Amino acid sequence: MNFTAQGYAKLNHKLNPDIAVLEGGYSIEGALPYINLGIILAMAGLDYSKVREPDYNKEKLRQPKDITEYVKKVCELTHSQWKNRKDLYIKNIRGKDYIQRQRQVYYDTDGILEDQVQNFKVCNKCPGVNTIDSKSDTGYHIFAITIPRDACPNCIDEGYRFYKHALKKYSHVYLQDRTSDEYFAK
Ligand SMILES: [Zn+2]
Structure with a gap:
C-alpha cells in the first residue's frame, strides 16, 4: 500500500491510541524500523517530522491517477453491492x-x-x-x-x-x- 513512516506516524497522531500491536514483518530493514519509530514518537507526543525511510522518494510513492480511479470504482461497486445485499442473496445464494x-x-x-x-x-x-x-x-x-x-x-x-x-x-x-x-x- 506504500504507506510511509510519516503516514503511520500521522495516523497515530490523529487516532491517539493507548496501545499499538505489531503484527507481521514486511520490509524488515527498509521500512519497519522507521514505521515503528514514527508510531512510538507519535504516541509519546514527540516530534516525528524527521523520520524517513532510507529510500524514501515522494514521487515514486505517488499513486498513479488510473489507480485512484480504479479504487474509486471498486469502492462504488462494493457500496452498491452492500446496499443490494438482500437481492444479491436471493439471486446468487438462496437455494444453493x-x-x-x-x-x-x-x-x-x-x-x-x-x-x-x-x-x-x-x-x-x-x-x-x-x-x-x-x-x-x-x-x-x-x-x-x-x-x-x-x-x-x-x-x-x-x-x-x-x-x-x-x-x-x-x-x-x-x-x-x-x-x-x-x-x-x-
Ligand atoms: Zn450449518
Whole structure:
C-alpha cells in the first residue's frame, strides 16, 4: 500500500491510541524500523517530522491517477453491492448448497503463486463449513477445512467427513474446528 513512516506516524497522531500491536514483518530493514519509530514518537507526543525511510522518494510513492480511479470504482461497486445485499442473496445464494470462489494469491515475500478454490456451505442455521483446495506453483496440493465458531451440528459433521475423505486424496490436510478450538493436520 506504500504507506510511509510519516503516514503511520500521522495516523497515530490523529487516532491517539493507548496501545499499538505489531503484527507481521514486511520490509524488515527498509521500512519497519522507521514505521515503528514514527508510531512510538507519535504516541509519546514527540516530534516525528524527521523520520524517513532510507529510500524514501515522494514521487515514486505517488499513486498513479488510473489507480485512484480504479479504487474509486471498486469502492462504488462494493457500496452498491452492500446496499443490494438482500437481492444479491436471493439471486446468487438462496437455494444453493455451496458457493464457490476461485482466486490466485501471490506471496511476494516467498515468491509463491497459489491457486485457491474455496467452497462455502450455504446453511440457514450457521455461517457454514468452508473448505479450501489449494495448489501452489511449488508443487504442493493441500486441502483445508474450517468449521466456524458457531457452526451447527450438521456443518460440524460435514467438516469431519470432508477431513476423512481428503486424507485419501491429498498429501496435506488441515481441519480447524473453531467450535472446540481444535486443530488437526496430516
Ligand atoms: Zn450449518
